[in-house]
Amino acid sequence: MFFASDNGGPVHPQIMQALAAANEGYRVGYGADAEMDRVRDMVREIFEAPEAAVYLVSTGTAANSLALATMCKPWETIFCSTRAHIHEDECNAPEFYSGGAKLTLVGKGDKMTPEALRTSILLEENRGVHGPQRGPLSITQVTELGHVYTLDEIKALTAVAKEYGMSSHLDGARFTNAMITLGCSAAEMTWKAGIDAVSFGGTKNGCMGVEAVVFFDPSLAWEFELRRKRGAHLFSKHRYLSAQMLGYLEGDLWLETARQANDSCARLAEGMRAIDGVNFTTTPEANLFFAELPRRLHKKAFEAGAYYYIMSGELEGDDPEEMLLARFVADWSIGAEGVDALLAAYNA
Amino acid sequence: MFFASDNGGPVHPQIMQALAAANEGYRVGYGADAEMDRVRDMVREIFEAPEAAVYLVSTGTAANSLALATMCKPWETIFCSTRAHIHEDECNAPEFYSGGAKLTLVGKGDKMTPEALRTSILLEENRGVHGPQRGPLSITQVTELGHVYTLDEIKALTAVAKEYGMSSHLDGARFTNAMITLGCSAAEMTWKAGIDAVSFGGTKNGCMGVEAVVFFDPSLAWEFELRRKRGAHLFSKHRYLSAQMLGYLEGDLWLETARQANDSCARLAEGMRAIDGVNFTTTPEANLFFAELPRRLHKKAFEAGAYYYIMSGELEGDDPEEMLLARFVADWSIGAEGVDALLAAYNA
Amino acid sequence: MFFASDNGGPVHPQIMQALAAANEGYRVGYGADAEMDRVRDMVREIFEAPEAAVYLVSTGTAANSLALATMCKPWETIFCSTRAHIHEDECNAPEFYSGGAKLTLVGKGDKMTPEALRTSILLEENRGVHGPQRGPLSITQVTELGHVYTLDEIKALTAVAKEYGMSSHLDGARFTNAMITLGCSAAEMTWKAGIDAVSFGGTKNGCMGVEAVVFFDPSLAWEFELRRKRGAHLFSKHRYLSAQMLGYLEGDLWLETARQANDSCARLAEGMRAIDGVNFTTTPEANLFFAELPRRLHKKAFEAGAYYYIMSGELEGDDPEEMLLARFVADWSIGAEGVDALLAAYNA
Amino acid sequence: MFFASDNGGPVHPQIMQALAAANEGYRVGYGADAEMDRVRDMVREIFEAPEAAVYLVSTGTAANSLALATMCKPWETIFCSTRAHIHEDECNAPEFYSGGAKLTLVGKGDKMTPEALRTSILLEENRGVHGPQRGPLSITQVTELGHVYTLDEIKALTAVAKEYGMSSHLDGARFTNAMITLGCSAAEMTWKAGIDAVSFGGTKNGCMGVEAVVFFDPSLAWEFELRRKRGAHLFSKHRYLSAQMLGYLEGDLWLETARQANDSCARLAEGMRAIDGVNFTTTPEANLFFAELPRRLHKKAFEAGAYYYIMSGELEGDDPEEMLLARFVADWSIGAEGVDALLAAYNA
Known part of the structure; x- marks a missing residue:
């Protein structure tokens, strides 16, 4: 994750x-x-x-x-x-x-x-x-x-x-x-x-x-x-x-790995669109995007072992509903399994 | 070689x-x-x-x-x-x-x-x-x-x-x-x-x-x-x-590989000292040295598949006795076998 | 001028x-x-x-x-x-x-x-x-x-x-x-x-x-x-x-020359404020300012021997009323005489 | 001087x-x-x-x-x-x-x-x-x-x-x-x-x-x-x-000033050649040269108001005969008068 x-x-x-x-x-x-x-x-x-x-x-x-x-x-x-x-x-x-x-x-x-x-x-x-x-x-x-x-x-x-x-x-x-x-x-x-x-x-x-x-x-x-x-x-x-x-x-490994990364990114974006409280601040077009999520969701993910960059604000904080901007990048290796694990953490 | x-x-x-x-x-x-x-x-x-x-x-x-x-x-x-x-x-x-x-x-x-x-x-x-x-x-x-x-x-x-x-x-x-x-x-x-x-x-x-x-x-x-x-x-x-x-x-691999390189260099130098016509221009102290050899020796080595840098003069040339300066560097991998192969080429 | x-x-x-x-x-x-x-x-x-x-x-x-x-x-x-x-x-x-x-x-x-x-x-x-x-x-x-x-x-x-x-x-x-x-x-x-x-x-x-x-x-x-x-x-x-x-x-020459330059700038600005068609784009505060003037005014000045930088547009052109931005800088030497000469040209 | x-x-x-x-x-x-x-x-x-x-x-x-x-x-x-x-x-x-x-x-x-x-x-x-x-x-x-x-x-x-x-x-x-x-x-x-x-x-x-x-x-x-x-x-x-x-x-002022400088340098060199104890370390060819002089001569010159660079050693010192290297440069302005004043100081 x-x-x-x-x-x-x-x-x-x-x-x-x-x-x-x-x-x-x-x-x-x-x-x-x-x-x-x-x-x-x-x-x-x-x-x-x-x-x-x-x-x-x-x-x-x-x-x-x-x-x-x-x-x-x-x-x-x-x-x-x-x-x-x-x-x-x-x-x-x-x-x-x-x-x-x-x-x-x-x-x-x-x-x-x-x-x-x-x-x-x-x-x-x-x-x-x-x-x-x-x-x-x-x-x-x-x-x-x-x-x-x-x-x-x-x-x-x-x-x-x-x-x-x-x-x-x-x-x-x-x-x-x-x-x-x-x-x-x-x-x-x-x-x-x-x-x-x-x-x-x-x-x-x-x-x-x-x-x-x-x-x-x-x-x-x-x-x-x-x-x-x-x-x-x-x-x-x-x-x-x-x-x-x-x-x-x-x-053509280069094409395959890039496709894998883009597919993982798209899968993650699709899954996150279905989650209440997620606000996309950029359009996912390749293998990364930015989105705001309430602190409680970030916390669930990090507690489940996820790691990504919180771009503004601090993970630790009182207000569970405060929106924190994060960057999500998928590489060739993360795969559907990795994506689904993160989505599962959010949805847990 | x-x-x-x-x-x-x-x-x-x-x-x-x-x-x-x-x-x-x-x-x-x-x-x-x-x-x-x-x-x-x-x-x-x-x-x-x-x-x-x-x-x-x-x-x-x-x-x-x-x-x-x-x-x-x-x-x-x-x-x-x-x-x-x-x-x-x-x-x-x-x-x-x-x-x-x-x-x-x-x-x-x-x-x-x-x-x-x-x-x-x-x-x-x-x-x-x-x-x-x-x-x-x-x-x-x-x-x-x-x-x-x-x-x-x-x-x-x-x-x-x-x-x-x-x-x-x-x-x-x-x-x-x-x-x-x-x-x-x-x-x-x-x-x-x-x-x-x-x-x-x-x-x-x-x-x-x-x-x-x-x-x-x-x-x-x-x-x-x-x-x-x-x-x-x-x-x-x-x-x-x-x-x-x-x-x-x-x-301590680093010590082992350096010792191998130095040993190969010393073995090469020792073998070359025994070859008539070799003139050392530097003292072999670590894993490289410079020496002059007559063209005929260089040619034998290169024909046998050796490769090293001729520092002055050209390998191709008429005078078989012309002395050509060369640099000899041994790395960890060349081993006694590689050294002996070169010496054998000179002595062939 | x-x-x-x-x-x-x-x-x-x-x-x-x-x-x-x-x-x-x-x-x-x-x-x-x-x-x-x-x-x-x-x-x-x-x-x-x-x-x-x-x-x-x-x-x-x-x-x-x-x-x-x-x-x-x-x-x-x-x-x-x-x-x-x-x-x-x-x-x-x-x-x-x-x-x-x-x-x-x-x-x-x-x-x-x-x-x-x-x-x-x-x-x-x-x-x-x-x-x-x-x-x-x-x-x-x-x-x-x-x-x-x-x-x-x-x-x-x-x-x-x-x-x-x-x-x-x-x-x-x-x-x-x-x-x-x-x-x-x-x-x-x-x-x-x-x-x-x-x-x-x-x-x-x-x-x-x-x-x-x-x-x-x-x-x-x-x-x-x-x-x-x-x-x-x-x-x-x-x-x-x-x-x-x-x-x-x-x-205190340095204070005197700066005062002269600022005074000349102020005198010029004051004079230009009284001229119809002049539009100040910066506030004259020291010894320079920018103003838009219709081409006809610039032409009168240049024909009378004035020189300054037209910052946008060309002095030569058909429309006499087109506004051309210019920069006006006064140095210590220009004096009331120089300023008045420029104003006179505009007002001629 | x-x-x-x-x-x-x-x-x-x-x-x-x-x-x-x-x-x-x-x-x-x-x-x-x-x-x-x-x-x-x-x-x-x-x-x-x-x-x-x-x-x-x-x-x-x-x-x-x-x-x-x-x-x-x-x-x-x-x-x-x-x-x-x-x-x-x-x-x-x-x-x-x-x-x-x-x-x-x-x-x-x-x-x-x-x-x-x-x-x-x-x-x-x-x-x-x-x-x-x-x-x-x-x-x-x-x-x-x-x-x-x-x-x-x-x-x-x-x-x-x-x-x-x-x-x-x-x-x-x-x-x-x-x-x-x-x-x-x-x-x-x-x-x-x-x-x-x-x-x-x-x-x-x-x-x-x-x-x-x-x-x-x-x-x-x-x-x-x-x-x-x-x-x-x-x-x-x-x-x-x-x-x-x-x-x-x-x-042609440039030619005149250079000629003046070179002439002064030549005059100085000529005068110094006649002084016992002066050893030229460079040949005077244009408007500067280097020479060794015994300390006593340098001291006489400096006491008379001359100024030039002592390149090695110190003006102050015990041995009046110690040779100290100096650089002598003539510019356009020094003139025969300036040269002769320095020579007079040495010869005093």
Whole structure:
């Protein structure tokens, strides 16, 4: 009954097996392993991008920060939503990796609109050397509130960016969860929708710690390699990053685990809708949502062994009916059993 | 017959088992896993330092850069040898993480002497705000040429540093190989010898990708935590770093693997001494050395399937007697069998 | 009839004379000039702060960026208004100097309220290492829209900052204009109101290019000195910065020039209020304001030789009644004559 | 009798007059002043480079750091001499402005040789992403020890740089002193000798505080402008930088002041050669040299009111014959009278 995050569950057995399989014999380090050649081919195939530059790092923040730093100059500003992970949850890593670029928060809430993006871009107009220069757009898909941009929404945002000569990055820590929701291909959600580079997440979807960075414009490849090394993110025993990604992609495991997570989330949401006193504050679209529940329900769940984040207020308190906001995240592993256990606790 | 590096071999089975054992159930992420509590205790015990701050990262460059950045100001200079890994092999990562500190190369070759260190320190004297300020000392143990500082040598260097108010860092990517050579304890090679912080390597000694950073002065802990997160080196699924370190430390595996590597290196050196035409350019003291061999010997080895780095000249060439410098590194896994296979190739 | 900025007019003759007076004989460079000793004393006296650390730099951006970098860590966020000069007009200089800190834009418009500040601070609560840490507050006085914080408003803001352990910086590029408006002392507007460090501007108020940075907590002094040198802002022929500041402070010239600028601004505003079709969009409180005028009025002024910035729309255009927003800034030199000339042009 | 530095004397009257002349009327700020248009034309003419990008900043460290940062990537290393000002005397400003690039110290002493440069460059060969990448060459002309590279020496160094695809920068804090020594043109000492960008110093040669940065490749111009603003080195009242440079260049004042300084230095050296006990440790070639004198001579000079830097040892001491190393720098203003006064003191 762990719904605190999709980084709390175990690594998928197929990925553990891939690690074990790679643990034979000797390899040249630093990304020259044969496994990486296969990863590169598979990622290019998935993205229908035979020329793409493909790299692996071990954390989502590394993927985002290194990708954005490569797309950005220190005197520019990156356009993102007010709730973007790169703004809220990376302790200034994008600012650090970019050498001091700014983040411009677009509009309100977790999803940018083309209108709000244009307004933010225009605010930086006509300032010559005085203001920050326009840097890349970064879209978080799935958003931190669990919402999914439609393909048309992504296209509309990247179209505005292109109009102003800006490139577009997709923070896909939950890339595959969004794909499953949209029923689209990886290519459709990225370069076909105007995305120039993507952080393609594995960690939250069953891997141990691996994210791919894909540049559809391979001219940025060498700079990225230098930035990755300088950022201390080039693994000497790189085959174990490659192996994770292989295990993740082989037999479409990535699609399966994301589907499992989304299904569990939907099952939980459906069950909670039937419970009196539950108030959804976001729409469950992928594998997470936010909802307010009276304290008494939270208490029943926690006493039964559930764990998730109470976002406002304290679990302990007098008023059993006080509404406490919580975040619910389902990972690939929680399954119908885990969901039903939580629902049972609420309904007990 | 892979002697190119100690990052080319497999992960030790005990560490793979520790990863499998940790792959059960759910954990809160980002270093709050129960495994990390055990790691902290074990590392403190090994270092006889019950107050030490202990952190895990996944690469040696991260360990060094984050530790040094925490010990250093951007306007300071770090004192290290001309052959230090932090100078030669980290693509300016220490400069990046420190916000632009300088590295002062002390003396000649791979080992600093107290005299050369003092000379370098005094060069920065009396310059007020104009010159770089004196920052930490960083000692690479084992050196990049495979030499081991004695305890007295370390003490003499850190004593000079202390005299000038400087702190001391030990880059211990091959920490345990040096311990085995010296027959000393972890505490003796660090704080008892004047070291304030250490990068305690696991990756080169049988792990998949984990290094501990240990601060004997815990007042630096919180800054390190922020720097680690900002550097994108805080793992969400942190238990898999913890598990590696547990597997590494349990039952003194770390000592065993380092001893195996050192023994293989010694066996190789001994065998090569008996081969006509081999000229050692460094003294084998831990698990690596450099030697010149005539091209004909290299060719025999490579044709038999050996792999190691030719440091100068080309394997292909006309003169069978031309001496080509090579680096030989033994890891835990190569074993007597691997060594003997290489020697047999030379002697064939 | 130059109302585009307070950096467009001549240097006050008294300051030119001070430069000439300093241009005799020899001085040791880099701030060790005797003139600087007098400057330090005078600034300490003005601020009633006998222990304050006092430094000179040549640009306002240098004063702000160096002061804030000294008060801030790279993983922190600086709280400022949405219209702060440090955010809008310094091309990411604060981000650069701080090593990648963030700026949190508080509330709406050019003036922060204590409530909005608290809301912004609380947004950064409880995120551990994940979010940016709370850094200093920076108040722009006079604001970029020409408004002046009252002493109570400053006190209320710094009280909120202190509540959360944050220090407070005042960007006083137009420091003296605000003092004149408030009728207060330099001490009252700074440390007596909770300010820890101030950029005390001279350039906009009759100097050639000099700003003092004053730290009421002298423990930050040495770090500032190193940052100033490293930022290439330590003048070798420092006496010419000192001389400007001497000329500026002697005989209370600084108060006189600020009063002249404010008076000219008030005279202009009064005159414009009497003109049909003028719509003030900000309240003239110090030496600048914004107003909308119909195109025909702007045209008359520009044809008569006036110059100021049209902030939205184009001077050239068909509709004589279209309202075009403009910024009007009075410096010390423009005088009643300059103001009356502009008014005459409008009224012609 | 001030021989401590060429930043200790007064500003040349012609430059003070140029400042006064510019102090009329109003100007748009930030480099759009009419004076700057004239400066640009004059600098281009002097350098016979009609397309060159020309910018002004107020300190030599700013000129060097901003120029090098524009020519360099953070993962590169800048090649300079062991005694380069950018290494010894800028408190890590090049590292700061470049975002963490390294400085590789070439050879021994204050002058690089092509052989030593090639050796240093080759040390960085074949390291892939691991080592720093090759960045620009930076030549200090006049060197910090007062030596002057011949045109052939500059050409030989830049030829090696070009061979490896590296660009070349000239730190010309004492540019004109070197020109006078060599009897060459500004073009001959720069782009005709393979230099791509130059810091063209004014401050040490009679100005108040102004240096031009000249890029012979104007494609770097816009990045430089952004870096200058972000570095807080764009003057709002820019006309006063322009005016200094105008006063400096008009009527070839710059050549005259440099000739005066060099002549005074030569006169001093000649006079000192005739004094028993003086030992020159550098060859006087431009406007500074180093020499050892017995303490008794230094004491006589200081007692007579002379001031210069004793580089080793203390003026106070028992042994009248102990040799103390000193640096002697002549500026434009010291004149034959000042020189003869010092010589008279020694000979008294």
